[in-house]
Every structure is written in C-alpha cells, then in structure tokens.
Amino acid sequence: MDKNKYFELLGKTFQSTEEIVSEIINLKAILNLPKGTEHFVSDLHGEYDAFQHLLRNASGNIKEKINDLFHQTLTSKEQKELATLVYYPELRLARIEHELSATWYKETIDQLIQLTRLSATKYTRSKVRKTLPKRFSYIIEELLYQNIATNDKKDYYDQIINDVIQLRQAQPLIIDLSYTIQQLAIDHLHVVGDIYDRGPAPDKIVEALIEYHSVDVQWGNHDIIWMGAASGSAICMMNVIRICARYNNLSIIEDAYGINLRPLLTYAEKYYLDNPAFRPKLASDDHVSKENLDETTKMHQAAAILQFKLEEQLVRRRPEFDMEHRLLLSNTNFQTQEVLIHGKLYPLENTCFATVNPERPDEITPEEHDLIEHLLSNFVNSEKLRRHLNFLMKKGSMYLVYNENLLIHGCIPLQSDGSFKGMTLNGKTYAGKSLLDYFETSLRAAYKEPHITQDYNTDLIWYLWSGECSSLFGKKEMTTFERYFIADKVTHTEEKNVYYELREDEAVIRQLLKEFDLNGDDSHIINGHTPIKEVKGEDPIKANGKMIVIDGGFSKPYQKTTGLAGYTLLYNSYGMQLVAHKAFSSIEHILSQHDDVLSIRRVVDRPVDRKKVSDTTVGAQLKTEIQDLVGLLAYSSLGDF
Structure with missing residues (x-):
C-alpha cells in the first residue's frame, strides 16, 4: 500500500x-x-464435561492463586470449597443455600474481590474493565481498586456490600465475580488439535471456544475429516459417519447438526444384518435399546463399505498419493474370503460384502450414488456445522508459531536420518515447513468451494487423514479394513513415522525448530495426537525439555492404556508447567468432594528472567x-x- x-x-x-x-x-x-498465562490443551475428542472443567479451573491456576492468597487464613478444606464456588458458582450456591447468611456473603465477596484483584495484576485497568460483567461493572471496579491502606472510604465500601446483600444481589455478584476470575486466570488458550470424534459432544466444545475470549486452534486429523465432509468429500463424510457409529455417537450428526441419516438407515436395513464386529463401543453408563443397537450396527457396516469403495476410487484417481497398497477390496477373493496384503494371504472374518461387486469392488451403484449425494448435500448445507467449521477455519491452522514455540498436532514427516520426508504434489516436491504450508493452502481452497467435489484439493484432505506423508496422521498406513475383518493383529499395526522416535533427540528437535525460524533456547515443539502411556513409564517431556506432548488421553477409550486422563500445559511469565489429570468423573463428584481432578504439576523450564509482554x-x-x-x-x- x-x-x-x-x-x-x-x-x-x-x-x-x-x-x-x-x-x-x-x-x-x-x-x-508480565507475560499473560497461556493454556494448552489437546485431543479433547468430544469430552465436553472434562474440557469445560479445565476451562473453569484453568488447569489448577485458580487453585494456586487461592493458596497464594489464603494459605494462612483458610484451611485446606475452605480453600477447596472456595475453588469449587469459583468453578461452578450457580451449582455451589444452590447446594449450600440453606447455609447462606449476610456474614457468609460479606466474607465470600471479599475473598472473591481479593482473588479478582490478584488475577488482574498482569493486565491494564482498561483490559480488566472490559472483562467485567456489565451489570456489576461499577460495583466491582470500585471494590477492586479500593485503597486498603486507609480507612477513609471504609463506610462507603461497607455500604456497597450491605446494599448488594439487602437488595438480593449477592448471589448474582458472586456468580459474576467467579466467571471474571475464570477469564482473568488465562490470557490465551491454545487447542492443539482433535476436538472431534469418539466423545459425545464436540459441538458443545466448539460453542464454548466460540465464546472464549482469546483462542487459537491447530487442526487435528479428526478435525480435518469433518472439514473434508463439509468441503464436499464423500469419503470424508462416510468416515465421519463410520466413526460416530463406532462410538455410538450418531446423535452428534443428527441431533447436534440436524443432518438426517434416515436414508442411510433405510439403505443399511435393506442390505446388512447384525455383525458383532460393527456393534458400537458403549460406555459403562450407555443405555441403548436393542432396536437402536441393531440400527447403529447396520449403519456402521454401510458407512464402512461405502468408505472402502470410495477410497479405492480415490487411490486410482490419485496415483501420486502412492496409496495403491490400500486397494484391499480389489485384493480380496470373495469366494474364499481371503485378502492379499503385502504379499501374504489372510482369512477374513465378520465380512459384510453384500453390496460389493466382486468384478468391480469399487463400483458405486446408482442407489448408492443418490444416497451419497443426498447425505453430502446435508453435510455441506448444515448451518450449525458450517458455523462451527467456519470458526475452526478462522481461528485454526496446520501449525502455529507463537511466543517462540511451535504448536503442531501431529508431526513433521522425517526420513530415518532426520532429514525431511518430501512429497511431490502437482509436479513440485515439498518437505518440512513448505509441505505443511501446502497442506493448509489446499485444505482452505477445498473448504472455500464445497460444491466442487473429487477435485485435487478435496482428495488431498483424505490423504491428510491417512497418507504416509501427512503431518496429521504420521503413519505408513491406516489399517481400518484390517481391524474390522482380520483376526491376525500383525495386520493391525500402523507403523509410525520416524519422527516419533527422533523427537526424543534434542539435536533433531532444534533442527526442526530452526526450519520454522525458532532458534532460541526458550523454544519448544508442543505436540498432541499420540497418547502418552504413563503407566508404562513414558515421559511427556522429551529431548531435554525441547519437546512436550500434551495428549495424555482425554478420550475415555484411551485411559486404560495411558493410566490418566490427559495433560495440559501452562506457560506464564515464570515458565512452563505440565499438569497431569485424573479421570473426570462428574460435576456432582466435584461439587460434593471438591476434587478438581488435578494430579501432578511438573516444571518444564524456568527462564532466568521473568518474561514480559515485550518478549x-x-x-x-x-x-x-x-x-x-x-x-x-x-x-x-x-x-x-
């Protein structure tokens, strides 16, 4: 200009x-x-209750501030009760309503004002003022900046509190103060991928993020598959339906996003029977009727077979993706019920190939074509889904360089010698940062024009889900077909990119950081994507502190193998702390036991000099x-x- x-x-x-x-x-x-506090979370997988609790307690940041302020004046039990009030003010007040008195209100409002004042110390008065709720902004500001060193205005402040109580505004004021503390405790939130799939309420998580005061998102593989569905990719859409059916979450599609799956059910009931391999995974508290279980099982099979057909078509359409080894329907002998994989024959079980033409396994019948087009139109035109994914497009990216850290959900594909693994796309080879930039540009182009299907950009979204050089997948191949139909678990193995071995090496991580112009000693790579198996001794802090992995397993199906329910990371002006979490049980448990499910806080590093906003x-x-x-x-x- x-x-x-x-x-x-x-x-x-x-x-x-x-x-x-x-x-x-x-x-x-x-x-x-002083630098504001950053909060890093990852791999939320639809677990809204656990996620919203993390937002409310700021991964223990609020509890720590309460201890700093009141360790000499409140018992441990009283501190926990105050923390629970800040996390869930309406529910806590309702629970103890019979115990409330004017004295309790005065003491509690004073405690919350002190806590608000401490939480506001890093911010300008103007920023704090914008954070305050409108209905009590004058009152809170007066109380917040009172001069406690003099008694000149003591009667003035006492009158404010007395009138608040007399006019029955104490509870609304306490509620507003609690939410103000929650907001001031965290300056900025990073979501390092995978909001969607497995858990029951990803839509609620996105709604919470839309309302959050400052946030960014690094896309995960489970996020981009939903973006692919809304971009006009039939194969991405079928994968979304398949996963929702697998985890008994079809209500996300139908109830949350208003997408009618009745045509798929009609089709599925016409061709499929009960099949144990396709029954949905149920949580211990799931109550599903036999009718719904049968319907979901049949829809699960229909979505999977349609996905496998569409994948074969895509593999043939895009030979440059080098995915010919995934032509498993074409390598299946439907008479002997065997499949050839990497030169070896394996017997098949739990098969459901009634709709597969043995002569042309990837053939989509006219009936299936109409079904796919109908469903795809519903995905593309779902107003709520489009609004949610528009938010992820606006606030999201394939990776982010922020405050000298590289945030990326999956990996940067590497060769065994630590060099970048390249991929040729449209006649040009990309590797490292340029490969990730190409992926992002392509995904944005596909999402911008959802009416164009089966084009290069839309097909590349599927590659991002399951391709060898995908930074979001990071494995040689995705063995979905094998897990359904082959008993031999050798075929289920998904070989990880060497990145996941080399990220233990500080020299390699420093080289990767350099690719993104990060050369300082305070720089780190922050990953999600791969659950840390703490029960087997795996450490989330790697490469002498240069690599931090914060997916500890929010998804309930992972928690048996990880031994905990996730990691989060806090980064304030004094340095980084990694927080481990016990499994989230329920809000009721927290209200009754005052247990905020935090486990261990570990210092990652502490800078010599306290960081300021200028840094x-x-x-x-x-x-x-x-x-x-x-x-x-x-x-x-x-x-x-």
Whole structure:
C-alpha cells in the first residue's frame, strides 16, 4: 500500500496528535507488563464435561492463586470449597443455600474481590474493565481498586456490600465475580488439535471456544475429516459417519447438526444384518435399546463399505498419493474370503460384502450414488456445522508459531536420518515447513468451494487423514479394513513415522525448530495426537525439555492404556508447567468432594528472567503498531494530519 494512503487510513482512527501520543505511551507501558498465562490443551475428542472443567479451573491456576492468597487464613478444606464456588458458582450456591447468611456473603465477596484483584495484576485497568460483567461493572471496579491502606472510604465500601446483600444481589455478584476470575486466570488458550470424534459432544466444545475470549486452534486429523465432509468429500463424510457409529455417537450428526441419516438407515436395513464386529463401543453408563443397537450396527457396516469403495476410487484417481497398497477390496477373493496384503494371504472374518461387486469392488451403484449425494448435500448445507467449521477455519491452522514455540498436532514427516520426508504434489516436491504450508493452502481452497467435489484439493484432505506423508496422521498406513475383518493383529499395526522416535533427540528437535525460524533456547515443539502411556513409564517431556506432548488421553477409550486422563500445559511469565489429570468423573463428584481432578504439576523450564509482554508474539505486534504510530506522529507534524 502507498505510504501516504496507509497513514491516511491510520489517521482516521486518531483525531489529534494528543491521541497518538497517548496511545504510544499506553502501548509502550503494556510491553512492560508480565507475560499473560497461556493454556494448552489437546485431543479433547468430544469430552465436553472434562474440557469445560479445565476451562473453569484453568488447569489448577485458580487453585494456586487461592493458596497464594489464603494459605494462612483458610484451611485446606475452605480453600477447596472456595475453588469449587469459583468453578461452578450457580451449582455451589444452590447446594449450600440453606447455609447462606449476610456474614457468609460479606466474607465470600471479599475473598472473591481479593482473588479478582490478584488475577488482574498482569493486565491494564482498561483490559480488566472490559472483562467485567456489565451489570456489576461499577460495583466491582470500585471494590477492586479500593485503597486498603486507609480507612477513609471504609463506610462507603461497607455500604456497597450491605446494599448488594439487602437488595438480593449477592448471589448474582458472586456468580459474576467467579466467571471474571475464570477469564482473568488465562490470557490465551491454545487447542492443539482433535476436538472431534469418539466423545459425545464436540459441538458443545466448539460453542464454548466460540465464546472464549482469546483462542487459537491447530487442526487435528479428526478435525480435518469433518472439514473434508463439509468441503464436499464423500469419503470424508462416510468416515465421519463410520466413526460416530463406532462410538455410538450418531446423535452428534443428527441431533447436534440436524443432518438426517434416515436414508442411510433405510439403505443399511435393506442390505446388512447384525455383525458383532460393527456393534458400537458403549460406555459403562450407555443405555441403548436393542432396536437402536441393531440400527447403529447396520449403519456402521454401510458407512464402512461405502468408505472402502470410495477410497479405492480415490487411490486410482490419485496415483501420486502412492496409496495403491490400500486397494484391499480389489485384493480380496470373495469366494474364499481371503485378502492379499503385502504379499501374504489372510482369512477374513465378520465380512459384510453384500453390496460389493466382486468384478468391480469399487463400483458405486446408482442407489448408492443418490444416497451419497443426498447425505453430502446435508453435510455441506448444515448451518450449525458450517458455523462451527467456519470458526475452526478462522481461528485454526496446520501449525502455529507463537511466543517462540511451535504448536503442531501431529508431526513433521522425517526420513530415518532426520532429514525431511518430501512429497511431490502437482509436479513440485515439498518437505518440512513448505509441505505443511501446502497442506493448509489446499485444505482452505477445498473448504472455500464445497460444491466442487473429487477435485485435487478435496482428495488431498483424505490423504491428510491417512497418507504416509501427512503431518496429521504420521503413519505408513491406516489399517481400518484390517481391524474390522482380520483376526491376525500383525495386520493391525500402523507403523509410525520416524519422527516419533527422533523427537526424543534434542539435536533433531532444534533442527526442526530452526526450519520454522525458532532458534532460541526458550523454544519448544508442543505436540498432541499420540497418547502418552504413563503407566508404562513414558515421559511427556522429551529431548531435554525441547519437546512436550500434551495428549495424555482425554478420550475415555484411551485411559486404560495411558493410566490418566490427559495433560495440559501452562506457560506464564515464570515458565512452563505440565499438569497431569485424573479421570473426570462428574460435576456432582466435584461439587460434593471438591476434587478438581488435578494430579501432578511438573516444571518444564524456568527462564532466568521473568518474561514480559515485550518478549511475546503479541509484543512483537505491539512494537510494529508503535512504529506505525511514531510514523503517523511525524506525518501529522508536517501538517498533513
């Protein structure tokens, strides 16, 4: 943009040189505030209750602040009760309503004001003011900035509290203070992939993120498959349906997103029978009628077979994807019920090939074509799904460089010697950062034009789900077919990219960071995607602290092998802390036992100097803005303002 034009546009924001000077002073002062607390979560997999509890307790940050303030004045039990009140104010107040008194209200409001004041210390008064709820902003601000060193206004403050109680506004004030504390406890939230699949309520998680004050998302493999479905990819859509059926979550599609699956059920009941391998995985508290179980089992089979047919078509359509080894329907002998995999024959079990033409296994019948087109139209045109995925597009990316850290859900594909594994796409070879950039550009292009199906960009989304060089998958092949139909578990193995071995090596991680222009000692790679098997001694902190893996297993099916229910990461001005979590039971358990399911906090590193806003990504943006304002100030002094 022409410099004069730029200053003309910038000048419209400021009406005088005094306003410019004031903003420069303000921004320079902000640079010297302590760095805000970042909160990292990953692999939420639809577990909304556990996730929203993490937001409410800020992975233990609120509990720590309560201890800092009240360790000498409140017992451990009283501190836990106060924490529970902050997490779930409405529910806690309802539970103890018979115990409430004017004295309790005064003490509790005072405690919450102190806690709000402590949580607000890193922020400007202007930012705190914007955080305050409108209905009590005046009252809270007056109480928040009272001068406790003098008694000059004691009667004034006492009158405010007394009137709040007398006018029956104590409970609403306590509720608003609690939510204000929750928001101030975390400056910015990072979701390092996989909001969708397995758990029952990914839509509720996205709604919570939309309402969150500051957030970004690094896409996971389970997120992009939903993006693929909304981008017009029939194979991605069938995979979404298959996974929802597998985990008894078809209600996400039908009830949450308003997509009618009745045509699929009609088709499935016409061709499929009960099949033990396709019965949905049920949680211990699931209560499913036999009729619904049978329907889901049949729809599960229909979605899987349609997925396998569509995959064969895609593999043949895109030979450059190098996925010919996944032509398993074509390598199946339907008479002997055997399949040839990597040169070896395996017997098949639990088969359901009634709709497969042995002469042309990838053939989609006219009936199936109409069914697919109907379902795909519903996915593409679901208003709520589109709104949720628009948010993930706006706030999301394949990776993120933020505050000298590289956030990426899966991996950066590597060769065994640690060099980047390349992939040729449209005649050009990409590797490392350029490969991830290409993937993101392609995915955005596919999502932008959902009416164009089976094009290169839309097909590439499926490759991101299951291809060898996908940064989101990170394995040689996805053995879905084998897990359904072959008893020999040797065929179920999914060989990981060597990245997952080499990420233990500090030199390799430093080289990867360098690819993204991260050369400082405070830089890390923060991964999700692979559950950490703590019960077997695996450490989430790798490569001498340069690599941190924060998927410990929020998804309930993983928790038997991981031994815990997830990791989260906190990064404040003093350094990083990794937080391990016990399995989330219920809100009722927390309310009755005051147990916030935190387990262990481990220091990852502590910088020598306390970090300020000037050391952050936001600080770099503010410095650029200051430079622009200084230029505008000089420009205005020439009489052109």
